[in-house]
Amino acid sequence: MGRIKGRISKYRKTLQNDEVWEEARRKVKIRDDHQCRICGSKIGLEVHHITYYVDGSSIRGNELNHLKWLITVCNNDHKKIHKDLNHPLNPKNKFKQNGETYKGIS
Template sequence: MSRLQHRPGRKSNYVKKLQSKEWQEVCRRVRLRDGHRCQICGRSYSLEIHHTTYYDDTGMSIVGREADFLDKLITLCEECHRKVHRK
């Protein structure tokens, strides 16, 4: 990584990935599958996509290949997503 990526105000590679067309399509498919509802509380607003795991059954990372592993993703509202990550 270059030193410039660590400057305050510069977008991280993670944020850039969230804005990619591929990730947006994955999010759209997961939200559609989950009925546009949080799978914990049922809210239909402030929805985010959560990785239940970052690895497939063989132990390989699914990052960058999420479209092939939609079963490893779930729709959560912002509040429930925060709670899941706090545990």
């Protein structure tokens, strides 16, 4: 069963009220100049996990030590990233780029 439009996923719910995640999001948005790193939009911004694992260990809850694996994107580009397994920011792409070195594709 797919995600119901408008209903927050269980994963996203776990991020709510998470102080570590909120601080990581804030730092990433500042680094990325509060704009989508793909299209430059300043509307509908989200912070995307480029990967969830580093050296076989989950970064979940420890994002402040792995800011390079997070990037600011607009909600439209966030959807595109997850639909395209070859996108350089897709967590399943084994040739993914990190948020510090990613130059954009637009």
